[in-house]
Amino acid sequence: MKSPPVIARAIARGFSGLSGERGSQLLPQARLAGPMPWVIAIMIALTSIAAAGGLALNNLAQAARAELSGGVTVQIVEADPAERARQATDAATALAGKPGVSAIRVVPDAELDRLIEPWLGDAASGDAAIPVPALIDLRLSGTITPQRLGELRTALAGAAPSARIDAQADWLGPVFAAISSLQWLALALIALLALASVAAVWLAARSALGSNHETIEVVHHLGGTDAQIARIFQRSVARDALLGGCAGLAIGLIAVFLLAQRFAALGSGMIDGGGLGVMDWAILALVPVAGIVLATLTARFTVLAALRRML
Amino acid sequence: MERPMNGNGEDIVQFSNVGLRYGTGKEVLSDVSFTLYPGSFYFLTGASGAGKTSLLKLLYLAQRPSRGMISMFGTDIITLPRDRLPGLRRRLGVVFQDFRLIPHLSAFDNIALPLRVAGVTEQDLQKPVADMLEWVGLAGRSDARPATLSGGEQQRVATARAVIGRPDMLVADEPTGNVDPEMALKLLRLFEALNRLGTTVVVATHDLHLLKKVPDSLIMRLDKGRLSDPTGALRYPPRRQAALS
Numbered sequence: 205m206k207s208p209p210v211i212a213r214a215i216a217r218g219f220s221g222l223s224g225e226r227g228s229q230l231l232p233q234a235r236l237a238g239p240m241p242w243v244i245a246i247m248i249a250l251t252s253i254a255a256a257g258g259l260a261l262n263n264l265a266q267a268a269r270a271e272l273s274g275g276v277t278v279q280i281v282e283a284d285p286a287e288r289a290r291q292a293t294d295a296a297t298a299l300a301g302k303p304g305v306s307a308i309r310v311v312p313d314a315e316l317d318r319l320i321e322p323w324l325g326d327a328a329s330g331d332a333a334i335p336v337p338a339l340i341d342l343r344l345s346g347t348i349t350p351q352r353l354g355e356l357r358t359a360l361a362g363a364a365p366s367a368r369i370d371a372q373a374d375w376l377g378p379v380f381a382a383i384s385s386l387q388w389l390a391l392a393l394i395a396l397l398a399l400a401s402v403a404a405v406w407l408a409a410r411s412a413l414g415s416n417h418e419t420i421e422v423v424h425h426l427g428g429t430d431a432q433i434a435r436i437f438q439r440s441v442a443r444d445a446l447l448g449g450c451a452g453l454a455i456g457l458i459a460v461f462l463l464a465q466r467f468a469a470l471g472s473g474m475i476d477g478g479g480l481g482v483m484d485w486a487i488l489a490l491v492p493v494a495g496i497v498l499a500t501l502t503a504r505f506t507v508l509a510a511l512r513r514m515l
Numbered sequence: 516m517e518r519p520m521n522g523n524g525e526d527i528v529q530f531s532n533v534g535l536r537y538g539t540g541k542e543v544l545s546d547v548s549f550t551l552y553p554g555s556f557y558f559l560t561g562a563s564g565a566g567k568t569s570l571l572k573l574l575y576l577a578q579r580p581s582r583g584m585i586s587m588f589g590t591d592i593i594t595l596p597r598d599r600l601p602g603l604r605r606r607l608g609v610v611f612q613d614f615r616l617i618p619h620l621s622a623f624d625n626i627a628l629p630l631r632v633a634g635v636t637e638q639d640l641q642k643p644v645a646d647m648l649e650w651v652g653l654a655g656r657s658d659a660r661p662a663t664l665s666g667g668e669q670q671r672v673a674t675a676r677a678v679i680g681r682p683d684m685l686v687a688d689e690p691t692g693n694v695d696p697e698m699a700l701k702l703l704r705l706f707e708a709l710n711r712l713g714t715t716v717v718v719a720t721h722d723l724h725l726l727k728k729v730p731d732s733l734i735m736r737l738d739k740g741r742l743s744d745p746t747g748a749l750r751y752p753p754r755r756q757a758a759l760s
Contacts, residue, residue: 422615425575426629426676427605430598515579515597 240408240441241448247401248452248495249459251394252488256460258390259484265383268376274306275372276348276356278340282366285335292338295364299342302359304352307343337368348373398498405445405499409437409506424514434507441503442496449492457488526586527553527684527715528574533583535569542581543569544740549749551684551717556710558726559719561737567719568612568688570737574717575609575686576600588683605633608682608714610690614673616661622672623648623657629680647675650705652698666693674702684715691722703728 278295282288296310316336324334344352348371360367373380413420420433464479480488528551535544544566551557561567572578573585576592585592587603595603608629616625626647630640648654651671653664661669670693677685685706691699699722707729710716717735718725726734736743744750 418615419617421577422617423628423632424601425577425604425609425615426632427601427603427607428632429601432632512597515577515600 238408238444240404240444241451243404243408244401244445244448244495244499245452245455247397247404248449248492249455251397251495252453252456252491253459253463254390254393254397255491256456256463256480256484256488258387258394259480259487260464261383261387261390263479263481263484265380265387268380269373272373272376274344274346274348276342276344276353277370277372278342278356278360278364279368279370280338280340280364280366281368282337283335288335288338288366291364291366292340295360295367296340298359298363299340299356302356304344304346305342306345307341309341311339311341313338401495401498402502405441405502406506409441409503410510412437412440413507413510420511421514430508430511433511434504437507438500438504442500445496445499446492449495452495453489453492456491460488526550527588529584529586530573531584531586533573533580533585535566535573535578536581542740544573544580547583547740547742549735549742549744550751551715553683553715554710554713555715556707556729556732557715557717557735558729558732559717559735559737560721560723560726563721565737566740567737569740571686571688571717571719574684575607576604605629605680606683608677608680608685610670610674610677610685610687612688612692614661614669616669616672616676618661621658621660622653622664622668625661625672626675626679629676633680643679647679651675651702667695667698670694671698671702674705678705678709681709681712682714684717685709687716687718689720690718691720691725699725700728 278299280288280291280295282291292310296308299305300308316339320336342356353369353371356369357367360369423433460480468479528549530547530549533544533547534542536542547570559567559570569578573580576587579593588606590599590603592603617628620628623644627640627644630643645654645657648657651674653659653668653671653675656664656668659668661672664672670690674687674690677687687706690702690706694702703725706716706718720726726732733749735749742749
């Protein structure tokens with residue numbers, strides 16, 4: 205028997221059917237009344253905060269590395285102030301002519317006193333004070349290797365026998381290790397939140413399948429395909445995820461902004477390096493997009509897997 | 516066992532020694548064999564529990580048999596992958612005994628559903644659905660939800676949904692059970708009109724008076740899961756015997 209003209213035309217156009225608003229009407233859903241948008245909003249907010257934390261830590265580590273790369277500190281550990289001053293001057297003179305040394309600065313005593321004053325008070329300054337090593341801040345071009353440090357030590361052995369040489373980056377090695385651990389923790393949190401989101405969408409999709417079982421059966425009997433039915437569910441979940449994602453991103457960004465202001469108020473040089481750049485904000489804006497894609501795909505695969513068990 | 520006549524273009528449905536059991540229970544259908552031809556009108560009768568609904572489930576592809584062979588539109592249903600079932604289902608119209616209207620959709624949207632599933636645009640489906648609503652006497656109730664419709668009105672919506680796509684085969688389970696005699700006759704006339712256009716119609720009914728209303732119809736009588744076919748007319752219909760001779 206020939207199909208009615210309306211169906212024949214639809215087949216000729218290759219329509220998949222049940223598209224748009226009409227398809228989504230098949231599932232009765234009171235949006236926002238259900239928990240799905242709120243669950244996704246919470247997940248996206250937490251993911252945004254974790255991602256912002258990870259990105260800030262990455263920026264902080266990079267800024268600190270850039271600041272400290274090429275930095276070498278020479279300490280003249282000598283109790284006699286006159287001898288200490290002489291060795292510091294001789295050391296600076298000896299180092300100035302070395303290849304690869306781009307800058308050299310003997311840290312003035314007054315600056316040293318200011319640095320240690322918060323810990324030792326006034327007792328640290330003056331002639332009768334606790335002997336504090338003289339410091340020379342040295343900048344080297346290129347990478348600092350143990351071999352280069354060894355060459356500097358050899359060069360200073362005659363001019364300043366009390367000199368100790370350390371790469372500045374070595375001091376902050378444990379700090380960098382801690383930052384790296386926090387970055388991994390942020391990544392792990394994001395992965396766990398994604399997993400929790402998948403589980404929430406999976407449960408919601410299963411529940412929706414159960415409560416709409418009769419409707420699905422009818423659509424099947426009318427010739428609806430698994431893909432058509434899955435599309436109805438994934439469209440519904442995508443809409444919930446969009447609502448939840450926008451709300452979650454807004455909450456997350458407000459939290460990140462407030463935290464950033466708190467950290468900025470610390471006025472610490474190292475923390476200042478942990479600000480977020482344009483690219484970082486763009487990455488944060490992509491968090492809800494990733495959430496929507498993840499939720500939609502989860503809904504699709506959950507529904508398709510369940511439908512495969514039906515005839 | 517007789518081989519089904521797959522793909523010869525003559526039969527629309529062929530059952531061959533079909534048996535059906537649910538789980539590990541006893542067979543609700545046993546050794547059912549018959550052939551349905553395009554443009555034929557069949558009444559399926561039998562006492563309650565005879566297996567009418569189970570046979571209809573096999574006909575509208577809601578169930579696969581436990582044994583035997585079924586061919587539909589020249590396709591072997593037993594080995595057919597499930598992703599090809601929707602294509603066959605779109606050639607069927609089904610009136611369920613319990614209507615199975617989607618409760619949150621209006622009468623209009625319930626009737627339009629098969630067309631939407633088939634991908635018909637909103638513009639194209641407005642007139643056929645409106646015409647169908649008028650034909651079943653529900654033109655003024657197009658926005659009504661099933662819960663606000665009477666049993667008879669729901670049955671008419673279910674019937675309209677089954678025939679709107681002008682199916683190759685219409686399967687109706689007690690389609691006149693909840694309507695008054697006048698509407699029952701009207702629905703039967705609708706089925707006949709479809710039948711004249713080439714649709715094979717299978718109507719399961721308890722109402723023996725209904726059988727007399729369609730003179731050219733064939734009777735399929737089920738008794739305790741077995742099809743009564745003393746003359747072999749269902750298994751070897753006269754038309755086919757004539758064609759073979």
